[in-house]
Amino acid sequence: MRSVARILLVIAANGGICLTLAAQCPPRPNPDTVVQDAPSIYSQNGVLQAELGLGHSVDSNGYTHYCYTYKTPTGVVEAPTLRLNPGDHLLLRVKDNINPGSESVSAMDMPMPVSTCGDGGKATLNSTNMHFHGLNVPPTCHQDDVLTTLIQPGGDFQFNIQIPANEPPGLYWYHPHVHGFTEFQVNGGAAGAIVIEGMDKVRPEVAGLTERVFTIRQQFLVPWVPGPYELTFNFQQAGIVQGPSPIINMKPGEKQFWRVLNATLQDFLPLQVWVNDVPQPMEVVALDGYPVAKPRTQTTILVPPAGRAEFIVQAPPAGTDAYFYTLNYTTGPTGNADTIEPLAKIQLSNNAILAVSKPASSPQISMDKLKFSGLQNQAPTAERKLFFSEEFGGTNGPIQFYITVDGQKQKVFQPNEDPAITTHVGAVEDWTIENRALETHVFHIHQIHFQVLEIDGKPAPNQDLRDTIEIPYWEGNGHPYHNVKVRMDFRDPSTAGTFVFHCHILLHEDLGMMHKILVKQ
Ligand SMILES: [Cu+2]
Numbered sequence: 001m002r003s004v005a006r007i008l009l010v011i012a013a014n015g016g017i018c019l020t021l022a023a024q025c026p027p028r029p030n031p032d033t034v035v036q037d038a039p040s041i042y043s044q045n046g047v048l049q050a051e052l053g054l055g056h057s058v059d060s061n062g063y064t065h066y067c068y069t070y071k072t073p074t075g076v077v078e079a080p081t082l083r084l085n086p087g088d089h090l091l092l093r094v095k096d097n098i099n100p101g102s103e104s105v106s107a108m109d110m111p112m113p114v115s116t117c118g119d120g121g122k123a124t125l126n127s128t129n130m131h132f133h134g135l136n137v138p139p140t141c142h143q144d145d146v147l148t149t150l151i152q153p154g155g156d157f158q159f160n161i162q163i164p165a166n167e168p169p170g171l172y173w174y175h176p177h178v179h180g181f182t183e184f185q186v187n188g189g190a191a192g193a194i195v196i197e198g199m200d201k202v203r204p205e206v207a208g209l210t211e212r213v214f215t216i217r218q219q220f221l222v223p224w225v226p227g228p229y230e231l232t233f234n235f236q237q238a239g240i241v242q243g244p245s246p247i248i249n250m251k252p253g254e255k256q257f258w259r260v261l262n263a264t265l266q267d268f269l270p271l272q273v274w275v276n277d278v279p280q281p282m283e284v285v286a287l288d289g290y291p292v293a294k295p296r297t298q299t300t301i302l303v304p305p306a307g308r309a310e311f312i313v314q315a316p317p318a319g320t321d322a323y324f325y326t327l328n329y330t331t332g333p334t335g336n337a338d339t340i341e342p343l344a345k346i347q348l349s350n351n352a353i354l355a356v357s358k359p360a361s362s363p364q365i366s367m368d369k370l371k372f373s374g375l376q377n378q379a380p381t382a383e384r385k386l387f388f389s390e391e392f393g394g395t396n397g398p399i400q401f402y403i404t405v406d407g408q409k410q411k412v413f414q415p416n417e418d419p420a421i422t423t424h425v426g427a428v429e430d431w432t433i434e435n436r437a438l439e440t441h442v443f444h445i446h447q448i449h450f451q452v453l454e455i456d457g458k459p460a461p462n463q464d465l466r467d468t469i470e471i472p473y474w475e476g477n478g479h480p481y482h483n484v485k486v487r488m489d490f491r492d493p494s495t496a497g498t499f500v501f502h503c504h505i506l507l508h509e510d511l512g513m514m515h516k517i518l519v520k521q
Contacts, residue, residue: 273322
């Protein structure tokens with residue numbers, strides 16, 4: 001329940017939104033059709049150069065669509081997958097095509113960022129920028145800086161990002177991140193995948209397998225009214241029980257390498273593959289764009305909002321019914337229920353058209369050559385405690401969402417605030433992050449991955465490297481707060497600068513469940 005907060009946003013937003021927009025977004029796929037992967041753009045000779053436009057449409061059902069458009073010789077496509085190798089440069093020009101000329105939408109009552117990178121001016125519903133979620137790159141202008149980068153309608157901006165030579169292979173993603181307005185643009189679909197190539201060099205299990213990239217998005221009918229919502233699966237409507245469904249083609253018995261991105265606003269996705277209604281084993285290869293130390297078999301993979309899971313799925317024999325499902329997930333008394341829904345039907349055919357299939361394994365790269373390797377052996381230079389909390393307003397549910405460094409005053413994020421945490425290049429810090437709210441929250445920090453050391457005070461079984469992790473809700477009086485203990489790695493000089501950590505339920509982030517960290521040179 002977030003109705004009061006929502007109403008405040010509605011009041012704030014209603015001023016100048018123009019709903020009679022020309023369609024700027026490509027048509028989305030019809031229901032009940034075979035799922036296509038987004039088109040890929042590959043780096044060449046160490047450089048991926050491309051231009052994306054941010055567009056906006058309202059479809060015939062009243063859904064607001066935001067989109068990243070990419071021009072190809074045969075037409076405009078949406079949200080291409082950017083494919084780079086470790087060490088490559090990403091030269092990405094992003095143009096804000098939203099409703100040029102009608103930037104009369106006031107800056108509302110939302111705080112203004114101090115924009116010193118890009119077009120400057122006020123942040124509005126029509127402004128944008130881009131976050132490269134998970135990439136371990138500097139928080140500086142033209143790289144992955146969301147605090148000061150602002151692109152205004154009609155404007156464009158050149159990103160120039162050096163992917164580290166030891167960047168872990170895996171699935172990352174891009175999305176807008178203007179404080180106060182992130183949910184609006186991601187809600188409509190402005191999100192796409194980034195693949196850092198080379199998973200087969202670290203995890204030979206995936207070599208030669210057909211690879212699929214599945215992006216699960218979520219859209220509310222109107223962006224500022226929570227629910228009802230629908231999930232989409234590579235932009236095809238999903239979630240209809242015994243109704244039209246996206247179709248994944250596989251050959252009977254075939255193994256495929258699935259790379260799944262949770263680009264929803266708030267939806268927790270406990271993923272399962274069912275064959276004749278029985279959950280099947282999936283072989284987990286990577287989480288949040290970081291290969292797991294040792295592949296492991298699970299029948300459920302929980303992917304929180306903004307998380308990614310990469311795993312191997314084996315198709316059943318011909319003549320069986322198979323589905324890809326997300327299960328029920330309880331987010332607590334003040335959270336939104338996530339219900340069981342089919343994501344796609346698996347259609348078995350010997351004529352299945354295969355997607356990108358990688359050649360057999362190239363020379364192997366040891367895990368200890370990847371960024372953040374050996375982190376578990378480092379002695380922490382500092383320990384910190386942070387907590388999520390909510391403040392209530394009568395019977396209307398939470399109205400304030402906080403993330404707080406223990407000992408500091410609870411407050412919502414302000415763009416001109418001082419960093420809540422100051423550290424220095426070379427630091428290795430252990431953070432215990434606790435959830436004191438009656439709602440599950442999702443911790444994300446920009447620029448780095450962290451190692452999950454403990455969950456509720458017990459050693460985490462897998463010690464995975466993550467950039468996004470859920471912390472379950474507080475069950476109330478008499479129950480302890482759930483928490484995770486994670487190890488933050490600021491050893492690399494590329495972490496120097498100011499960046500943010502926040503809840504990745506996007507409404508919470510927009511309402512201020514976020515703070516800054518400064519890493520001094
Ligand atoms: Cu949250």
